[in-house]
Amino acid sequence: MHMDTLRMQAVLANYISSKPYIEKFLKDEGEHPLPGIIQDILYAVIGFFGSEEWELCSEACSYLRLLEEHLIKNGKNLRDYIEPHLEPYLELAKLLCKILQGIRGDEKISEKDLERLGALSKGNYLVALDIVREAFTTLRKHLKGRVPEDALKELNIPSVSKPSVVHSVTLDEQIATINAEFTTARIWAKTLFSGGIDEASVGYYILLLTRNFSRAFELFFATGEEKGIRETWEFLEKLKKLSRERSLSLTRDSDVYHPLQTAEVLHELWSFMEKSMPIPKDTLSRALSILSRERSPLRRKALLRIKDYLESHNFEVPEELMKTLESFPKPKERNYWEEYQKTLKEFDEKGRKFHEEAKKEWELVKSGKAEDPIGSIQNIMWNLSEAVVYNFALRRFKLVKEAYEIFLQAYEFARENNLFKTKLSEDTWLGKLKRVNLKWGNDIRWYEDYRVITNRIIRLTRIAEFMMWNRRIPEFLYANPYINLGGDYEHNDSSLWALTKALMMILDHNRSKGNLPTLELQEEVLDYALRLNILWPEDVKVLECKDGKCIVFRGEISEDGLHGFKKYPFNADVVFYRGKDTVIGYSRMRKLGYVCGKDGVDELIREALRPHKKA
Secondary structure, eight states: OOSSSHHHHHHHHHHHHHHHHHHHHHTTOSOOOHHHHHHHHHHHHHHHHHTTOHHHHHHHHHHHHHHHHHHHHTTOOGGGGSOGGGHHHHHHHHHHHHHHHHHHTTOOOOHHHHHHHHHHHTSOOOSOHHHHHHHHHHHHHHHBTTBOHHHHHTOOOOOOOOOSSOOOOOHHHHHHHHHHHHHHHHHHHHHHHTTOSOGGGHHHHHHHHHHHHHHHHHHHHHHTOHHHHHHHHHHHHHHHHHHHHTTOOSSSOHHHHHHHHHHHHHHHHHHHHTTTOOOOHHHHHHHHHHHTTOOOHHHHHHHHHHHHHHHHTTOOOOHHHHHHHHTSOOOOOOOHHHHHHHHHHHHHHHHHHHHHHHHHHHHHHHTTOOSOHHHHHHHHHHHHHHHHHHHHHTTOHHHHHHHHHHHHHHHHHHHHTTGGGTTOOHHHHHHHHHHHTTOSSSOOSOGGGGHHHHHHHHHHHHHHHHHHHHTSSGGGTTOOTTSOTTSOHHHHOHHHHHHHHHHHHHHHHHHHTTOOOOHHHHHHHHHHHHHHHHHSOSOOEEEEEETTTEEEEEOOOOHHHHTTOEEETGGGEEEEEEOSSOEEEEETTTTEEEEEOSTTHHHHHHHHHSOOOOO
């Protein structure tokens, strides 16, 4: 394995970082994290041997030997400080150090050492298998002609075990992963370019950031985010320049080079696309030969972006592109109606189950028949707090109210019987009480604790949103599983209807412009929409819409409910959410709520909130 790889740069950085601690430890200066230090040295010996970095390997062997001698002198040994799964690594590192001397001094390798190496080559290596495999590959290379062929045949390259179940990554999972990588990469890049990275780790971060920014470039290309494309390419240009200055190759590690190569060909395509120019056939053909190496959902999305660009500009779509697209597995169609029904059934069953279990146990406690009152009350506390989540999500307020009353009675029982002085924690109880205190109306005192229910409700609202988005069930256009489907949606929950309708209008408007919001953004907006619905009064009237991008509704929120939200310049507005695509807010002065979309948000809000002249 070459040193210009992510793995070996990490091994090198950890080794260099551990050296000062080893030297202090050998001088008995202070306490040091020996398990981690020893692991770094073992990986260094094995990794440097596999990379044929003999000087570094020899130095690491010296440190390993000195560490062992120092520990033995104090009545201990290396094995006392390593996990059991690292014992084969320790034995392998010691043998490699011994064989390194033989290779460099042209000495004979003993049969005993060869037998032990053969046994180790058949071992099970749970971590860092790549450097172990590389070490055995290098061993075979340098022992060929120096040891009998039979002994060489016994020297295996440890195999890579294949998982019994291969997880098929989804597009949403890819996008979420790469977005997280990109966010972290930006932070590390600024630290790197400002000189804040330790010298030993610079090479590792150049390779890591090159890989992550390259993956992010493909994501932004596929989703058409021009700002992300430009920003990511600037980072890549700086990283390439820095790698040249440090003579660090970006082509040695396929985990780095393949994403970079993909980013480079996509950037070449984008240079034509941003100017609405035709893409030369040879450029597109070269790009397709690289892009077809991977069969991921994101890669398919990138290819579809190229196809859509060519079609929208009336350019020829080459057959090669169509064949490449056809070779990709098509994403599975999800039956959202079926998923929705399953979720409703699950919520129904769990809500009733937890509620009934709590009621039965409370009857036993109340009648004095409970064998373990403390254990029973703990169960009641848990079951009620779970039940209220599911029942509130389905708007079974009668059960929520009953749960709340049982909870208070059980609390009084525990207090009167001094149960809080034993295993039962009053703090935990009060925490659960907040969760249950969602009641059956809009008088929530702890509005911030609505978050407890959000994740489960989001699961339902997301399904409804997808159904509306895809228009799979037209008559179900504004149905939202947050309410009971037995009544008319608009009549029963006008505030959430207004919010949901506004959100769908915004999403649809952005979609028409090719801007698909991320799953995270949709969840966040729905998150705040739900919060606003909990705070909003029951009687809310939709006031006006603006070109499918802004919806305004009238009503008054209590000042107590607004406590803790951010202020906004428009008439001391309260902003529940402001992101790059959406703003949800409330004007105290005019008692108007608004949900507005991406284009001209500020202007739309000003227009919507401007006092109208009286006739």
